[in-house]
Amino acid sequence: MATLVQAIRLALHVGEERHGVTDVFGEDVGPPLGGVFTQSQGLRTAWNSPLDERGIVGTAIGLALAGQRPVAEIQFCDYAFNTVDLLKLAGGVCWSSAGDYNCPMVLMTPVGSGIRGSLYHSHSFDAQATRIPGWKIVMPSNPLDAYGLLLSAIADPNPVMFLAPKALLRAKAAPNERIPGEPDDDRVLSKMIDAPLGDRSRWRPEWPAVEDLFVPIGKARTCRQGRDVTVVTYGRMVPVAMQAAEQVAADGVDAEVIDLRSLAPYDWDAIRASIKKTNRVLFLNEDTEVTNFGEHLLRRAVEELFYELFAPPKLLAGADVPGIGLADNLERASVPQVDGIVAALRDLARHQP
Amino acid sequence: MTTTTPRESTGADETALAPELLARMHEIMVRARCLEERLIRMNKQGDGYFWIGGPGEEALNAALGLLVHKGQGPQYDYLHLHYRSSATLLAMGADPVDALRQMKNTATDPYSGGRNFCNHYSVRKWNVVPVSSPIEVQFSMAPGTAIANKRAGGRGITIVQGGDAGTAEGDFASCLVWCSRPGNELPCLMIVTNNHWGISTPASEQHGEKHIADRGKAFGIRTAVIDGNDPETAYRELRKAMDYVRTERKPFLLEAMVSRLYGHSSASGANFISDEADCIPLFERKLEERKILARAAMDELRARFTQELLEASKRVREEPQPRGEDIWKHVFADRDLVHESAERPRGGNGAH
Numbered sequence: 001m002a003t004l005v006q007a008i009r010l011a012l013h014v015g016e017e018r019h020g021v022t023d024v025f026g027e028d029v030g031p032p033l034g035g036v037f038t039q040s041q042g043l044r045t046a047w048n049s050p051l052d053e054r055g056i057v058g059t060a061i062g063l064a065l066a067g068q069r070p071v072a073e074i075q076f077c078d079y080a081f082n083t084v085d086l087l088k089l090a091g092g093v094c095w096s097s098a099g100d101y102n103c104p105m106v107l108m109t110p111v112g113s114g115i116r117g118s119l120y121h122s123h124s125f126d127a128q129a130t131r132i133p134g135w136k137i138v139m140p141s142n143p144l145d146a147y148g149l150l151l152s153a154i155a156d157p158n159p160v161m162f163l164a165p166k167a168l169l170r171a172k173a174a175p176n177e178r179i180p181g182e183p184d185d186d187r188v189l190s191k192m193i194d195a196p197l198g199d200r201s202r203w204r205p206e207w208p209a210v211e212d213l214f215v216p217i218g219k220a221r222t223c224r225q226g227r228d229v230t231v232v233t234y235g236r237m238v239p240v241a242m243q244a245a246e247q248v249a250a251d252g253v254d255a256e257v258i259d260l261r262s263l264a265p266y267d268w269d270a271i272r273a274s275i276k277k278t279n280r281v282l283f284l285n286e287d288t289e290v291t292n293f294g295e296h297l298l299r300r301a302v303e304e305l306f307y308e309l310f311a312p313p314k315l316l317a318g319a320d321v322p323g324i325g326l327a328d329n330l331e332r333a334s335v336p337q338v339d340g341i342v343a344a345l346r347d348l349a350r351h352q353p
Numbered sequence: 354m355t356t357t358t359p360r361e362s363t364g365a366d367e368t369a370l371a372p373e374l375l376a377r378m379h380e381i382m383v384r385a386r387c388l389e390e391r392l393i394r395m396n397k398q399g400d401g402y403f404w405i406g407g408p409g410e411e412a413l414n415a416a417l418g419l420l421v422h423k424g425q426g427p428q429y430d431y432l433h434l435h436y437r438s439s440a441t442l443l444a445m446g447a448d449p450v451d452a453l454r455q456m457k458n459t460a461t462d463p464y465s466g467g468r469n470f471c472n473h474y475s476v477r478k479w480n481v482v483p484v485s486s487p488i489e490v491q492f493s494m495a496p497g498t499a500i501a502n503k504r505a506g507g508r509g510i511t512i513v514q515g516g517d518a519g520t521a522e523g524d525f526a527s528c529l530v531w532c533s534r535p536g537n538e539l540p541c542l543m544i545v546t547n548n549h550w551g552i553s554t555p556a557s558e559q560h561g562e563k564h565i566a567d568r569g570k571a572f573g574i575r576t577a578v579i580d581g582n583d584p585e586t587a588y589r590e591l592r593k594a595m596d597y598v599r600t601e602r603k604p605f606l607l608e609a610m611v612s613r614l615y616g617h618s619s620a621s622g623a624n625f626i627s628d629e630a631d632c633i634p635l636f637e638r639k640l641e642e643r644k645i646l647a648r649a650a651m652d653e654l655r656a657r658f659t660q661e662l663l664e665a666s667k668r669v670r671e672e673p674q675p676r677g678e679d680i681w682k683h684v685f686a687d688r689d690l691v692h693e694s695a696e697r698p699r700g701g702n703g704a705h
Contacts, residue, residue: 020692023500050534054493055527062497062511065482066427067695068504070497086493089485094686097475097483098466102686134684157689 007143011150026073042205077125091134114167122324124287141238148215165236181210220267226256244341311351382411385440387658407437409612413581418444427505431498433491489519496531499539518551532604569606581609
């Protein structure tokens with residue numbers, strides 16, 4: 001089964017072979033490195049850019065306006081903050097020109113903590129990204145969704161941000177999450193598409209005949225059905241929420257876990273239906289908690305579903321501090337952990353109508 | 354087409370331009386001036402919330418518009434313009450009434466549907482990309498369209514225009530770096546219109562470099578510093594620079610010294626500043642001396658454009674305003690218009 005980062009690479013390959021991707025570019029994206037996480041190894045259209053995030057985003061906009069189909073990368077989302085006005089510009093191309101232009105670009109960037117990345121390799125970007133209208137924003141939590149969301153992003157005529165949870169990049173797909181056409185044996189896939197260590201100047205990938213698969217942007221996935229409490233989450237927090245759900249199941253609390261997958265547009269229908277069923281909801285992500293995307297969802301839940309709720313809805317998010325500290329205790333104190341989620345679920349479940 | 358070798362500074366290329374071309378440039382310059390004056394009046398009379406535009410840059414911008422290889426898709430020139438580029442748009446054939454519509458923010462404004470300030474154009478059929486109020490950001494975008502130009506293999510180039518003050522932004526450096534990557538040089542003409550002002554701050558207080566164009570030299574980029582107030586010089590120097598970019602597929606940085614005749618915008622009063630050189634009377638004196646146009650004909654032209662635009666502004670006043678619910682339109686595109694209007698891209702085999 002492909003890892004999440006292999007799934008990204010396979011989608012980029014399919015994108016450039018079948019869906020018109022003209023450029024996969026950014027810092028260290030081309031040979032010899034092929035991406036700091038190996039995500040762009042062996043791709044035909046991959047190239048290295050100057051170390052200039054504004055140039056990367058700006059050039060992607062220019063390529064898109066000229067009818068190319070770029071996939072640009074910011075090496076870590078921590079380095080996207082100096083591009084925010086350009087992201088605003090890309091999001092406003094269609095609107096500001098009253099539909100004269102569209103801007104079909106994909107911006108990929110690894111996000112979040114979990115690799116002990118300290119201050120500049122642990123940021124989240126979902127709160128920032130969802131403040132920029134005109135962008136579609138997707139964030140997979142597993143290889144199959146990464147593959148299908150990236151292909152949908154490539155096919156979309158609008159700017160799409162693909163936030164890759166970096167702590168999950170090496171996570172393998174579950175047995176039922178096979179990319180159609182990928183080899184059954186992990187070692188075979190690795191031999192085909194992972195660049196060798198050392199000199200790779202003569203190496204060429206052997207791409208498996210993977211099939212198209214488009215995960216629709218704006219559609220959530222219910223990863224666990226439950227009756228008692230809903231967890232609405234995405235990205236790296238999905239497997240953490242699943243762990244917490246298994247723990248509380250032992251106490252008889254049956255949690256439903258929704259992986260949002262798309263933050264813009266987001267699947268309100270799925271959230272509403274689940275809250276109507278469980279009457280209790282926890283919004284969970286790892287970005288800092290003040291003006292957090294989960295706060296928006298929570299506000300909407302209160303406004304629209306107040307009389308459905310048996311318990312005050314909760315948000316569990318990152319601590320509102322300037323960075324993620326390097327020491328294990330500091331990182332763990334900064335972003336939600338299984339124990340905190342378990343406690344929140346128990347607390348929600350305790351409330352009765 | 355022979356390869357030209359533009360000089361590093363203003364030269365004395367006296368190759369005469371045809372009288373018809375000079376008369377044509379004059380007409381565009383006058384029309385652009387009358388348009389800007391009408392826009393300023395509309396703003397002062399309450400027919401628009403804000404004015405910003407290009408009086409004082411007509412000589413350079415008219416010449417530029419006439420030299421553009423106009424069309425849609427990467428075989429043609431891409432334009433990342435300034436909000437002072439009205440003369441360029443008119444030279445390309447834009448209807449000046451559309452600029453009045455944008456000033457009056459009508460639903461009929463073809464550039465933004467009443468959303469953006471005046472002189473913020475967007476014309477996909479001519480590769481004019483949407484102008485944004487922060488101008489210098491376009492220098493970060495220009496390498497992208499220039500890559501597409503190079504990849505298309507024709508003679509299309511990218512033209513990006515900004516002011517002198519904006520070059521302090523990192524985007525200007527981005528453009529220099531990205532357009533001069535060894536082996537991947539890009540067909541990009543960077544134009545800096547130097548009016549010695551950054552909004553209300555004089556350049557002399559903020560910029561120590563002798564010429565902004567000198568910054569190109571560190572990257573091996575050809576440069577020129579020209580008198581942008583003289584349409585003949587502007588036309589010849591732009592043509593030379595564009596020929597070089599079209600033929601060599603490499604960047605060129607052109608700094609044009611221009612005037613700013615009505616200040617930065619309506620925020621600074623938009624009143625005529627008489628102590629700066631005005632390209633139109635300067636050019637008209639020459640045209641008269643050389644018996645290309647008579648004084649009376651030029652006066653008549655100006656009166657006619659003024660009257661036409663006055664009447665048009667009255668008609669525009671009656672056109673519908675956008676409705677509140679229109680804000681929800683065009684947040685997302687449902688069609689890939691830019692792809693449809695470009696040639697099928699050829700991925701991964703060309704310039705980047």
